[in-house]
Amino acid sequence: KQEVTQIPAALSVPEGENLVLNCSFTDSAIYNLQWFRQDPGKGLTSLLLIQSSQREQTSGRLNASLDKSSGRSTLYIAASQPGDSATYLCAVTTSGGSYIPTFGRGTSLIVHP
């Protein structure tokens, strides 16, 4: 059974800092990995999706990397802004079976001015 862990659970940084959020998974036979953003009281918004054959994906100030052999993904946020404050979750879809996305608990990020 796939297990997904996200570290740290919470993070508070001043505006302008570069950040790294971590996601680890126990089963390396993955199909894809997605990073999501969740604002309080709202649903999840997909930020980046990395296919199993890819090493990284970039969108604006966001960069996500994938290392299947070590069971890790990182989300890099450059030049953080107060508007980046949210909870960031990663979801791993394992190959075979039902291809169910399994989520971590998320990292709660606060960027203060």
Added chain:
Amino acid sequence: EAGVAQSPRYKIIEKRQSVAFWCNPISGHATLYWYQQILGQGPKLLIQFQNNGVVDDSQLPKDRFSAERLKGVDSTLKIQPAKLEDSAVYLCASSPRGPQGRFGTNEKLFFGSGTQLSVL
């Protein structure tokens, strides 16, 4: 493009009552998921549909939860009777992924805003 629609937005009920949630996925999306998110935790899958067939419901408490997806479009999730521990946000998501074993190029999940359920 319209997003995933869910209703109601909030629901407060007493334990042992019944409740139903509705989801309308993005048009053309074959796969639909219901997730339960307890405060402070990540979403946990309850059930996955491919068109109108159930792909995985292994984590659905079938003694009290039921779900259907009529005609492969809208879906409803029902809880009867509700327990205190069912208090959570119920999220619906859809994906354009095709039938199992043949996947589209865009696997992203699109979520609705969720239904926040409080059981008193």
